Amino acid sequence: MFKKSLSSVLIILLLNVVGISSTYAGSKEEKEALFAARVKESVSKLGTGTDARVEVKLRNKTKLKGYISQINENNFVIVEDNTKTPTEVPYSSAKQVKGNNLSSGVKIVIIVAIVLAIAAIIGATSSN
Secondary structure (H helix, E strand, O other): OHHHHHHHHHHHHHHHHHHHHHHHHHHHHHHHHHHHHHHHHHHHHHOOOOOOEEEEEEOOOOEEEEEEEEEOOOEEEEEEOOOOOEEEEEHHHEEEEEEEOOOHHHHHHHHHHHHHHHHHHHHHHHOO
């Protein structure tokens, strides 16, 4: 009786381990798809044009630095600073994307804040 119970428990444990390993295999693909979607979203937020500056690290350890010239469904195109050649980058091959693209509104707010700060400094020093 004990042998039957022990073998039943071992079979259940073995099936559980097989089920867990197949779940992890699917989750790796899901994680990569989610990461590619996040890369696509961040690239879309940056936009295109010479103001959309990025530095991209690829999974093959290559670094690209330039601006985004096109955003497509499965990839985006970077025009590199050094060579001025366009390079097509699939979202799934990007490991890290760093970039900035300040909108006109943000630039205006920064300039106004700087002007007000300078005016406040001049006002404070001239009143003494």
